[in-house]
Amino acid sequence: MSATSPAIAQTRFEPRLMRRKLSGTVFLGLCLAAIGVLLIALLMLLVDVFGRGWPWLDGAFLTGAPSRRPAAAGILPALVGSLEIGLIVGALTFPIGVAAAIYLQEYARDDLVNRLLRTNISNLAGVPSIIYGIFGLALFVRALSLGYTLLAGALTLVLLILPIVILASMEALRAVPDSLREGAYALGATRWQMVSGTVLPAAAPGIMTGIILAMARAIGETAPLILVGAVTFVTFLPNPVDGGYTVLPIQVFQWASRPQADFQGIAAATIIVILLVMVVLNALALFVRVRLSRHIQW
Amino acid sequence: MNAPSTATPMRDAPAPETPRDDRAGGRPSVQVAVSHSAEGAASGGRETAIELQGVSCYYGSFCAVRDVGLTVARREVTALIGPSGCGKSTLLRTLNRMNDLVPSFRMEGRIMFDGQDLYGPRVDPVEVRRRVGMVFQKPNPFPKSIYDNVAFGARINGYRGDMHGLVERSLRRAALWNEVKDKLSQSGLSLSGGQQQRLCIARAIATEPEVILMDEPASALDPRATLQIEELMRELSREYTIVVVTHNMQQAARASDRTVFMTMDEDRAGYVVEAGETAGIFTNPRHQLTEDYVSGRFG
Numbered sequence: 001m002s003a004t005s006p007a008i009a010q011t012r013f014e015p016r017l018m019r020r021k022l023s024g025t026v027f028l029g030l031c032l033a034a035i036g037v038l039l040i041a042l043l044m045l046l047v048d049v050f051g052r053g054w055p056w057l058d059g060a061f062l063t064g065a066p067s068r069r070p071a072a073a074g075i076l077p078a079l080v081g082s083l084e085i086g087l088i089v090g091a092l093t094f095p096i097g098v099a100a101a102i103y104l105q106e107y108a109r110d111d112l113v114n115r116l117l118r119t120n121i122s123n124l125a126g127v128p129s130i131i132y133g134i135f136g137l138a139l140f141v142r143a144l145s146l147g148y149t150l151l152a153g154a155l156t157l158v159l160l161i162l163p164i165v166i167l168a169s170m171e172a173l174r175a176v177p178d179s180l181r182e183g184a185y186a187l188g189a190t191r192w193q194m195v196s197g198t199v200l201p202a203a204a205p206g207i208m209t210g211i212i213l214a215m216a217r218a219i220g221e222t223a224p225l226i227l228v229g230a231v232t233f234v235t236f237l238p239n240p241v242d243g244g245y246t247v248l249p250i251q252v253f254q255w256a257s258r259p260q261a262d263f264q265g266i267a268a269a270t271i272i273v274i275l276l277v278m279v280v281l282n283a284l285a286l287f288v289r290v291r292l293s294r295h296i297q298w
Numbered sequence: 299m300n301a302p303s304t305a306t307p308m309r310d311a312p313a314p315e316t317p318r319d320d321r322a323g324g325r326p327s328v329q330v331a332v333s334h335s336a337e338g339a340a341s342g343g344r345e346t347a348i349e350l351q352g353v354s355c356y357y358g359s360f361c362a363v364r365d366v367g368l369t370v371a372r373r374e375v376t377a378l379i380g381p382s383g384c385g386k387s388t389l390l391r392t393l394n395r396m397n398d399l400v401p402s403f404r405m406e407g408r409i410m411f412d413g414q415d416l417y418g419p420r421v422d423p424v425e426v427r428r429r430v431g432m433v434f435q436k437p438n439p440f441p442k443s444i445y446d447n448v449a450f451g452a453r454i455n456g457y458r459g460d461m462h463g464l465v466e467r468s469l470r471r472a473a474l475w476n477e478v479k480d481k482l483s484q485s486g487l488s489l490s491g492g493q494q495q496r497l498c499i500a501r502a503i504a505t506e507p508e509v510i511l512m513d514e515p516a517s518a519l520d521p522r523a524t525l526q527i528e529e530l531m532r533e534l535s536r537e538y539t540i541v542v543v544t545h546n547m548q549q550a551a552r553a554s555d556r557t558v559f560m561t562m563d564e565d566r567a568g569y570v571v572e573a574g575e576t577a578g579i580f581t582n583p584r585h586q587l588t589e590d591y592v593s594g595r596f597g
Binding site: 109177179180182183184185186187188189192193197198201202 | 388394396399401424425426427428431432434436438439440441442450451454455499501505
């Protein structure tokens with residue numbers, strides 16, 4: 001406390017600027033280290049997968065069917081299976097999930113029943129996926145007699161990701177300020193005009209993000225599908241309501257569990273395809289987000 | 299609903315039979331509406347737009363406003379002033395039934411609007427809110443284009459006329475047209491605070507209301523934007539009935555024709571102390587509480 005001006009020296013503050021700045025620097029370093037760990041892990045995964053799988057990835061691999069000989073094997077049935085499942089899951093999850101979220105956030109009163117409902121949806125989002133598989137087996141495959149079909153698998157995945165979609169959509173709706181709701185009401189809007197005209201457009205980008213993330217989860221799921229009939233060796237294109245089917249992650253699981261190096265290679269090639277599907281999906285999400293939020297400049 | 303593409307504001311229609319105070323010619327002196335008398339004072343020769351009779355407001359068991367009797371004159375600016383928490387906003391929000399959205403809210407008494415009971419069994423609050431517009435404390439334009447902000451209210455109410463004309467007319471009346479005419483497709487949120495508030499006024503005008511309620515419309519704005527809003531209030535009062543809540547006594551003095559002074563009793567229930575000509579309230583208050591408040595001694 002000597003070099004500073006007398007006025008400062010006489011105060012009872014102890015600025016300890018060096019120390020305060022140092023703690024900031026240390027925290028920044030910790031954050032960077034955390035990102036570094038993540039990046040290194042991701043990089044190792046990518047290098048390993050691309051190193052093993054890239055040589056196997058060609059047109060024949062994408063358009064062929066699985067085979068006992070790795071050199072002749074392809075993933076078309078699994079790829080089509082994944083896309084069909086993704087399509088069905090998306091088409092069902094979007095309306096059901098968003099409608100449920102709108103009800104819970106914009107219509108339901110804040111009473112005990114609805115609070116219980118919300119808590120339970122949060123809990124459902126944390127239930128292990130294998131349990132959804134067991135439930136799907138009992139409900140769709142057996143009780144509704146859908147059999148071991150792709151449709152039963154898709155419906156199981158719908159149940160699996162609905163809680164995630166509902167929670168994410170509710171979060172997006174909650175983030176819309178009440179002043180917008182009041183503004184719409186004050187102009188003579190009915191509740192539905194208020195929701196559809198102001199709240200939903202404002203929440204749309206957030207809702208879309210939640211749905212895309214949930215879709216990525218559904219496309220990457222393996223465990224519940226094994227229970228509802230996804231089989232590992234399918235050489236034909238799946239019919240949603242009849243016969244066996246498989247999806248990309250199950251194909252990976254099956255090939256990766258074999259000892260031969262060549263099967264490891266085509267498993268890695270399949271992982272690359274899954275990653276590409278994810279990249280396309282995320283790019284789509286970004287595109288939709290940007291388009292939806294053209295007018296939303298907070 | 300209006301006839302298609304009519305540009306004639308409905309307020310040009312002859313006034314419906316409303317209670318009138320017929321002391322024509324008599325220069326109105328300061329009128330006093332003592333709270334428990336339940337009868338507001340109408341000034342001579344003025345048409346009554348809204349009349350509150352024994353209005354009390356409750357949130358659950360808490361009484362926020364007690365036994366207010368008041369008249370609001372047509373095509374005038376009526377200012378509600380008073381200390382924080384005295385129920386000004388609650389009272390304002392009874393006039394367009396915004397309080398109905400609060401589950402615990404309950405109102406006693408009657409509010410007559412154009413001779414019709416605003417809370418009557420056959421009155422739909424949604425229709426009330428088209429006829430009684432509202433501007434909020436914090437500018438709240440929708441995250442839409444400037445054009446869509448203004449057109450929103452007209453669209454949801456089934457406006458069948460010339461939408462471009464309506465948008466331009468509303469923006470002109472809100473003194474915003476010249477600033478935004480070249481960027482109608484930009485977001486309403488890209489405007490400055492004062493412009494956003496005028497956009498909200500244009501939005502309220504576009505549903506062709508008879509009354510515009512303003513809840514501290516300038517408290518979030520800088521002094522220059524505040525003056526613009528006040529000028530706009532004066533200008534709009536030639537066509538619309540305006541009720542404005544304000545914390546700013548100079549604002550009430552500058553921009554209003556009549557002032558209603560509210561405060562709260564020991565139970566924190568708000569009531570009207572005094573109502574009358576703005577000049578009278580500020581220069582010659584009848585009540586000690588009013589004098590203390592307008593001279594800055596409390597509140």
